[in-house]
Amino acid sequence: xxxxxxxxxxxxxxxxxxxxxxxxxxxxxxxxxxxxxxxxxxxxxxxxxxxxxxxxxxxxxxxxxxxxxxxxxxxxxxxxxxxxxxxxxxxxxxxxxxxxxxxxxxxxxxxxxxxxxxxxxxxxxxxxxxxxxxxxxxxxxxxxxxxxxxxxxxxxxxxxxxxxxxxxxxxxxxxxxxxxxxxxxxxxxxxxxxxxxxxxxxxxxxxxxxxxxxxxxxxxxxxxxxxxxxxxxxxxxxxxxxxxxxxxxxxxxxxxxxxxxxxxxxxxxxxxxxxxxxxxxxxxxxxxxxxxxxxxxxxxxxxxxxxxxxxxxxxxxxxxxxxxxxxxxxxxxxxxxxxxxxxxxxxxxxxxxxxxxxxxxxxxxxxxxxxxxxxxxxxxxxxxxxxxxxxxxxxxxxxxxxxxxxxxxxxxxxxxxxxxxxxxxxxxxxxxxxxxxxxxxxxxxxxxxxxxxxxxxxxxxxxxxxxxxxxxxxxxxxxxxxxxxxxxxxxxxxxxxxxxxxxxxxxxxxxxxxxxxxxxxxxxxxxxxxxxxxxxxxxxxxxxxxxxxxxxxxxxxxxxxxxxxxxxxxxxxxxxxxxxxxxxxxxxxxxxxxxxxxxxxxxxxxxxxxxxxxxxxxxxxxxxxxxxxxxxxxxxxxxxxxxxxxxxxxxxxxxxxxxxx
Amino acid sequence: xxxxxxxxxxxxxxxxxxxxxxxxxxxxxxxxxxxxxxxxxxxxxxxxxxxxxxxxxxxxxxxxxxxxxxxxxxxxxxxxxxxxxxxxxxxxxxxxxxxxxxxxxxxxxxxxxxxxxxxxxxxxxxxxxxxxxxxxxxxxxxxxxxxxxxxxxxxxxxxxxxxxxxxxxxxxxxxxxxxxxxxxxxxxxxxxxxxxxxxxxxxxxxxxxxx
Numbered sequence: 001x002x003x004x005x006x007x008x009x010x011x012x013x014x015x016x017x018x019x020x021x022x023x024x025x026x027x028x029x030x031x032x033x034x035x036x037x038x039x040x041x042x043x044x045x046x047x048x049x050x051x052x053x054x055x056x057x058x059x060x061x062x063x064x065x066x067x068x069x070x071x072x073x074x075x076x077x078x079x080x081x082x083x084x085x086x087x088x089x090x091x092x093x094x095x096x097x098x099x100x101x102x103x104x105x106x107x108x109x110x111x112x113x114x115x116x117x118x119x120x121x122x123x124x125x126x127x128x129x130x131x132x133x134x135x136x137x138x139x140x141x142x143x144x145x146x147x148x149x150x151x152x153x154x155x156x157x158x159x160x161x162x163x164x165x166x167x168x169x170x171x172x173x174x175x176x177x178x179x180x181x182x183x184x185x186x187x188x189x190x191x192x193x194x195x196x197x198x199x200x201x202x203x204x205x206x207x208x209x210x211x212x213x214x215x216x217x218x219x220x221x222x223x224x225x226x227x228x229x230x231x232x233x234x235x236x237x238x239x240x241x242x243x244x245x246x247x248x249x250x251x252x253x254x255x256x257x258x259x260x261x262x263x264x265x266x267x268x269x270x271x272x273x274x275x276x277x278x279x280x281x282x283x284x285x286x287x288x289x290x291x292x293x294x295x296x297x298x299x300x301x302x303x304x305x306x307x308x309x310x311x312x313x314x315x316x317x318x319x320x321x322x323x324x325x326x327x328x329x330x331x332x333x334x335x336x337x338x339x340x341x342x343x344x345x346x347x348x349x350x351x352x353x354x355x356x357x358x359x360x361x362x363x364x365x366x367x368x369x370x371x372x373x374x375x376x377x378x379x380x381x382x383x384x385x386x387x388x389x390x391x392x393x394x395x396x397x398x399x400x401x402x403x404x405x406x407x408x409x410x411x412x413x414x415x416x417x418x419x420x421x422x423x424x425x426x427x428x429x430x431x432x433x434x435x436x437x438x439x440x441x442x443x444x445x446x447x448x449x450x451x452x453x454x455x456x457x458x459x460x461x462x463x464x465x466x467x468x469x470x471x472x473x474x475x476x477x478x479x480x481x482x483x484x485x486x487x488x489x490x491x492x493x494x495x496x497x498x499x500x501x502x503x504x505x506x507x508x509x510x511x512x513x514x515x516x517x518x519x520x521x522x523x524x525x526x527x528x529x530x531x532x533x534x535x536x537x538x539x540x541x542x543x544x545x546x547x548x549x550x551x552x553x554x555x556x557x558x559x560x561x562x563x564x565x566x567x568x569x570x571x572x573x574x575x576x577x578x579x580x581x582x583x584x585x586x587x588x589x590x591x592x593x594x595x596x597x598x599x600x601x602x603x604x605x606x607x608x609x610x611x612x613x614x615x616x617x618x619x620x621x622x623x624x625x626x627x628x629x630x631x632x633x634x635x636x637x638x639x640x641x642x643x644x645x646x647x648x649x650x651x652x653x654x655x656x657x658x659x660x661x
Numbered sequence: 662x663x664x665x666x667x668x669x670x671x672x673x674x675x676x677x678x679x680x681x682x683x684x685x686x687x688x689x690x691x692x693x694x695x696x697x698x699x700x701x702x703x704x705x706x707x708x709x710x711x712x713x714x715x716x717x718x719x720x721x722x723x724x725x726x727x728x729x730x731x732x733x734x735x736x737x738x739x740x741x742x743x744x745x746x747x748x749x750x751x752x753x754x755x756x757x758x759x760x761x762x763x764x765x766x767x768x769x770x771x772x773x774x775x776x777x778x779x780x781x782x783x784x785x786x787x788x789x790x791x792x793x794x795x796x797x798x799x800x801x802x803x804x805x806x807x808x809x810x811x812x813x814x815x816x817x818x819x820x821x822x823x824x825x826x827x828x829x830x831x832x833x834x835x836x837x838x839x840x841x842x843x844x845x846x847x848x849x850x851x852x853x854x855x856x857x858x859x860x861x862x863x864x865x866x867x868x869x870x871x872x
Contacts, residue, residue, distance in 0.1 A: 143690045208701055216694040220686075246697060250705035258712065258807065267796050267803035268721070269712065275719025275800030280712065287708075589684070631825060637833070 010614035011191065016169045020104055022084075027167035056593040058145035059556050061449060063152050064130030068442070070159060071123025074115050077163075079513065081112035086473075086506035093502075094494030105490040106173035107192065111162065113176025114196060118203055119159045121296050121430065124438045126155070126210055129238050129299060131449055132441075133214060135547035136232050138223025138565060140558050143216040145591040146639065151206040151213065153601025158203025161608045165195040169612070172196035175488065177285050178259070180270035180278045185263045191612050193263065197256045198608035204252050211245030214238055223546070225565035229323075232545045232568075233316060236323055237302025240330040241295050247334065248291035255284040264614070279344055286337040294333040296430065298326060300437025301368055304393065307386045307444050308372045310541050312379030315569055318371040325364035325371075332361045342410045343417050351410040358408035362401060369394060384541075385459035389440035392467045396432025400425055403478070421481025424474045431470055439466075447535040451553040455529070458522035465515030473508025476501040536658050544569040551655035557643060560585045560652045585648050589640040596633040600626055688841045695845040699852050702815075706856050709808045710863060716800040717868070723798035726805070726868025729789060735865045738781050739857065745774035746854040753847045759835050765827055771850070772823045775816055782813050805864065812860055815853050822846055 005013070018024050041047055054062055088105055092098030100108065130148070134141055142148050165171040172192040174183040183193045218239045222231065231239075258269040259281065268276040309316040316322065338346065338354040372394070381387065403425040407413050416422055447453045480501050485492070492498055526533055535552040549571050550559060561583040567573045603622045610618035717726070752767040786806065789795065796806040826846055830839055 143694055212694055212697045212701065215697055216690055220690050220693055246701050247704055250701045251708045254705055254708040254712070261796075261803070261807060265796060267807070268719075268798075268800045269716070269803055269807075273721075274798070275716060275721040276803075277715055277719065277800065280715050284708065284712075627821070634825070635829075637838070 007617070008615070010610070010616070012168075012613045012615065016191075018167070018170065020101065022100065022104055023107075023166055023170075030163060030166065052593070055598050056149070056595050058141070058149050058591045058593055058597075060130045060134050060142050060145070060148060061554060061556075063148055064127045064132075065449065067123050067127030067130060067152060067155070070156060071120050071127055074119035074123060074159060076516070078112050078116040078120050079509075079516065081108050081115065083509055083513065084108050085112060086502070086509045088490055090499070090502045090506040092491045093499045097491060100490065102490050103173055106175075106488070107171045109488055110172045110175055110178075110192075110196070114172075114200070115162060116430075117176065117292070117296075118200060119155075119162065121434055121438075122203075122207060123155065123159075124435075124442075125241075125296060125299050126151075126207070128303070128438060128441050128445070129210075129214060129241075132445055132547060133235060133238055134217065134221075135448070135550065135554055135558055136545050137218060137221070137235050138226060138546045138559060138563050139217065139221040140562070140588065141591060142213055143221055144213050146594050146597065146633065147209055147213050149594060149597035150600055151210040153597050154206030154209070154604055155203050157601045157604040157608060158199040158201075158206070160605050161195060161199035161202065161612070164605075164609065165192065165199075169195065177289065179285075180259065180262070180276075180281050181272050183259060183263075184271055186271075194260065194612040197260050197263075198611050201253065201256045201260075202604050202608050204249055204256070207245060208249040208253070211242045211249065215242040215246060218242070223562050223565050226570075229320075230565055230568045230570070233305035233319070233322055234299070234302035234545075236326055237298045237305070240326045241298040244291045244295045244298070244330055244333065248288045248295065251284060252288040252292075255281065255288065258284075260611075279341075282341050282344070283337070286340045287334070290337040290340065291333045293426075293429070294329060296434045297437070298329065300393075300434050300441075301326065303437050303441035303444070304372060304390050305368075306545065307390055307440055308375050309569075310444075310543055311382045311384055311387045312376045313382075313542070314375055314379040315544075315572075316371070317374040317377075318367075319568065321367055322371050325367040328364045329361060332357065332364070336361060339408055339413070341417075342413045348410075355408050355410050355413075359405055362405055365401060369398065384443075385454070385456055385463060386440045386444040388460060388463045389436045389443070392463060393432060393436040393440070396428050396436070396467075396470065400428030400432055403428065416481060418487055419481035420477040420485045420487055423487045424477035424481060427474050427477075431474075436466075439463075444541070445547070447540050447552050448538075448547055449553055450530075451535055452526065452530040452533040453535055453540055455522050455526045455533070458518060458525060462515050462518035462522055465511055465518055469508050469511030469513075469515055471508070472511055473505050476505040476508070480505075536661065538655070538659070539571075542572075542575075544572040546571055549574075551652075551658075555648075555651050555655075557588060557590060557648060560648050585645045585652070587645050588643050588648070590643045592639055592641050594633065594639075596629050599629055603629070683836075683838050683841075685837070688837065688844075691841055692844055692848070695848060699848060702852070703856075706808075706811070706859075709804075709811055710859065713804040713808050713864065716804040719800035721799035721801075723802055724794055725801065726864070727870070729794055730865050730868050731785070732865065732869060734781055734785055735861060738778050739861055741774045741778040741781070742854055742857050745771045745778070746851055748774065749847055749850045753843050756835065756840060756843055761830060761834070764830060768823055768827055768830075772820060775820050775823070775850075779813060779816050779820065782809065782816075786810070809860060809864065812853065812856055815856075819846075819850055819853060822849070 018027065041050060054066060057063065084100065085105070085108055088098040088100045092100075098105075130142075162171070169191040172178055172183070172188070172195065174188055174193055174196075178193055178196055181187055218231075218235055228236075258267070261267040262269050262271060262276070268274040270276050270278045270281040272278065305316055305322060335357045336354055338344075338350065339358045342351050342355070372390070403421070407416055407422060407425060443454050443459055480498055483496075483498065485496075485498055538551040539548040540552070541548070546559075546563060546565075547554070549563070563570070563582070603625050607619060607622040607626070610616070610622060748767055748771045752764060752771060755763045755767050758764070789802075794802060796803045823846070826842060829842060833839060
């Protein structure tokens with residue numbers, strides 16, 4: 001009897017349901033939220049619409065929107081985690097022990113880091129790339145539309161696995177990068193680390209496929225005439241980001257697999273005994289992890305390059321140096337990973353090399369900052385909400401960057417390693433750099449996606465709340481780090497006098513939360529006033545790149561006829577200098593929607609779950625099913641349909657009528 | 662008219678055919694994209710090689726490569742795989758003959774050679790485990806089994822892929838889509854050959870040097 005249970009269910013049994021009230025509450029509220037959503041969809045009879053128009057759509061704009069919805073949900077979940085951490089650290093002092101147990105606290109900070117990087121930041125990044133990139137390079141879609149949808153569903157599968165761990169089993173308590181030996185079976189015997197491994201493995205493969213997809217899209221499907229040196233800066237940044245993905249993500253796949261083999265097959269890659277080498281794990285994970293932070297920031301650089309030039313009504317200053325800076329950051333980002341563990345004891349020469357390389361990377365970054373400032377110089381700057389995010393970014397990113405240069409000095413790093421100074425540094429880069437960049441991009445391209453602009457005033461209020469909340473939340477952490485507070489502490493002595501600073505940091509997170517709330521209000525208000533905010537022209541900001549030459553929201557075929565590009569800021573030029581005659585509109589082939597991708601995503605959840613719980617028969621079955629689904633897709637000889645020219649002309653004319661009214 | 666816009670015109674003139682035959686640009690995109698994917702696979706193997714290089718002396722209380730490798734079987738494996746790479750190239754060339762039987766024969770020979778390689782490898786692994794030198798023994802053996810096994814896993818995927826290719830060709834004949842399928846498979850199979858050359862050299866030949 002017991003044998004059968006362990007065959008069918010692996011390690012799964014009734015003890016997998018958490019008993020801890022906090023975790024249980026979170027799991028129950030997620031389940032209730034899902035049930036509520038399902039009831040709403042059923043009530044409005046939207047299941048069929050949802051499936052046909054969204055979940056199976058290979059249109060890059062719809063995939064982008066779905067990415068952003070998932071990412072925002074994860075941003076909120078990661079934000080709730082952050083609130084819990086701050087609440088614990090503000091109250092757990094001296095005789096008080098806070099409201100979280102040590103193990104729950106460890107799970108919460110592990111989940112916070114994992115979710116924010118992999119599912120919030122990566123999701124927003126792929127969302128924006130999907131929305132903008134094909135339009136910007138004058139393409140009808142990405143190179144491989146079906147693979148694009150599959151990537152999205154693998155991303156969702158990884159996201160689901162992280163959240164399933166709340167209700168069934170537990171999540172990793174070994175930090176967001178799960179260093180061994182703590183993450184080895186001996187010290188983390190529960191399934192938490194396995195959940196971490198498989199959610200990242202599956203989402204990581206999705207990211208890898210997306211990287212290949214967008215790399216090919218940029219190099220192969222640009223509009224005729226758009227040479228690489230005429231390509232918009234955002235497209236350049238995506239080209240660099242995708243090359244980083246191509247080189248970095250396979251290392252993550254290998255590292256996670258080796259850790260899983262250690263834990264499951266009794267291998268000795270990172271164990272303390274039998275010839276394992278745990279520092280190899282740290283090297284491998286950062287050989288992926290350091291490029292990863294550049295994967296996140298480069299698109300933000302690209303977004304700012306578009307926004308600053310557009311809202312200064314000037315061409316981008318130093319296009320060539322901008323490209324040079326992007327490419328050198330791409331190359332250099334692979335030569336600095338060891339600065340994450342100067343304390344490993346690699347010796348002065350090795351530490352010196354990596355310290356210098358880390359400082360060198362500040363040079364191209366500085367070039368970019370100055371190029372943006374020079375772009376604004378003598379420009380007619382419009383203080384839109386997108387520009388406000390840019391101003392916030394310049395200040396914070398420079399401060400965070402200087403903190404990074406401090407950390408790059410090995411002697412200083414020995415003092416600051418794993419302190420809250422480090423935590424404050426990378427949050428400045430990731431919130432002040434990455435997140436502000438994506439918010440700027442979302443408010444900038446919002447009209448292109450939804451056809452109406454966002455309310456400016458509420459957007460500004462939200463920015464000021466975010467910016468001041470950020471300073472409140474993280475300046476105390478810089479100070480605490482210098483005072484010697486280490487990261488990930490769930491309790492400290494009252495005599496240290498740290499509590500006031502932790503309380504201020506906690507209040508800062510509340511201010512950020514009100515900024516998020518204000519964003520939600522902004523979207524609601526803008527939606528209600530969407531007729532007034534409607535973008536009739538398709539070009540609300542006097543844009544300079546191709547995406548503004550089509551109607552808002554962009555038609556599903558993107559371009560009625562593919563433009564032939566002659567210059568860098570092509571759309572400005574056709575509005576002002578060159579006389580542009582669009583080509584004749586012809587029939588086009590469009591990719592059909594696909595049921596296969598969401599099915600692959602669903603089976604991947606089963607596969608990941610069975611690997612976590614050692615339900616081997618289910619792993620085999622789901623792997624076999626995935627192969628069958630893929631072959632079934634490949635057997636489809638007609639993945640495209642013909643879109644008639646008359647249909648395109650009709651849609652284009654209705655846009656023209658709107659423009660003239 | 663520039664070269665790029667010319668290309669663009671050609672693509673649109675032949676639109677009527679495209680409903681029967683896929684566009685040449687798909688061939689170009691897919692073969693390029695697949696090549697980029699292979700480069701990610703190369704990074705994957707490079708990481709595994711790096712892991713092997715770090716761990717290959719960590720034999721704990723177990724054997725070293727010198728004690729367990731048998732160069733005769735490795736030679737057999739190498740010959741089988743290199744020959745299969747040759748016949749794989751022949752398969753692609755024979756697509757020009759437009760004779761299904763020729764292509765399928767070449768593909769079958771490639772398949773059998775690949776299968777032979779895989780069986781020898783499985784036998785080697787089975788032998789090592791049965792004499793107690795499994796992946797649980799040491800860091801060296803863990804990395805050996807993982808590196809060589811990952812290559813073997815790729816070969817297995819290649820074998821399944823060949824069955825699929827034979828099935829496609831048999832059913833749908835010599836279309837442009839099938840030419841694309843055979844081309845990217847050939848890329849894949851040659852790539853595995855290159856990886857094997859490195860495994861042969863770094864793992865087996867260098868492993869036979871006494872530590």
